[in-house]
Amino acid sequence: xxxxxxxxxxxxxxxxxxxxxxxxxxxxxxxxxxxxxxxxxxxxxxxxxxxxxxxxxxxxxxxxxxxxxxxxxxxxxxxxxxxxxxxxxxxxxxxxxxxxxxxxxxxxxxxxxxxxxxxxxxx
Numbered sequence: 001x002x003x004x005x006x007x008x009x010x011x012x013x014x015x016x017x018x019x020x021x022x023x024x025x026x027x028x029x030x031x032x033x034x035x036x037x038x039x040x041x042x043x044x045x046x047x048x049x050x051x052x053x054x055x056x057x058x059x060x061x062x063x064x065x066x067x068x069x070x071x072x073x074x075x076x077x078x079x080x081x082x083x084x085x086x087x088x089x090x091x092x093x094x095x096x097x098x099x100x101x102x103x104x105x106x107x108x109x110x111x112x113x114x115x116x117x118x119x120x121x122x123x
Contacts, residue, residue: 002026002112004096009117016086016121022079022096022114029098030074032112033105035059036081038092038119045095047106049081059102086121093118 008020020036035050049070050059058070069082079096096114099105 002029002032002098004098004112004114006094006096006114006117009094009119011120011122012086014086014088014121014123017082017084018086018119020081020083020094020096020117020119022081024077024079024096024098026077029077032098032100033102034070034072034079035097035099035105035110036070036079037095037097037108038090039095039116040089040092043092045108048094050102050105051079052102057102059106083119086119088121088123091119091121 003025005023031053036048037045038048039045048061051070051072055072067085072079093116095116097110098112099110104110
C-alpha cells in the first residue's frame with residue numbers, strides 16, 4: 001500500500017517557477033515507478049513526467065520540452081517536479097502517482113494517486 005500527498009502548488013506568473021513535492025508512505029516506495037499527471041478544467045488527465053525506482057530513467061511528455069524536471073529521494077520517500085518557464089497553459093491540478101511498471105504509470109489506471117495540488121499560471 002502506498003499513500004501519496006502532493007504539496008507546493010500555487011499561483012505564479014508566466015515565466016516563473018514552482019516545485020511540487022509528493023510525500024509517499026509505505027515501505028515499498030522505492031520499488032515503484034513514480035510520476036506526475038495533470039488535469040486542466042474541461043480536459044482529460046494527462047501524463048507529465050515519470051521516474052524509475054532508481055531514478056536512472058526519466059520520462060517526459062513532449063509538451064514539457066525541458067522545462068520540467070522530475071526527481072526522487074528514496075531515503076525520504078519523496079518525489080519532486082521542478083517546473084520552470086511556466087505558461088498559462090500549464091494551469092491544472094497536478095497529481096502524483098505510483099505504479100509497479102512504467103506502462104501502468106503512464107495511464108490513468110495507475111495503482112496509486114494523490115489528491116492533487118492546484119497550479120495556476122497567470123499571464
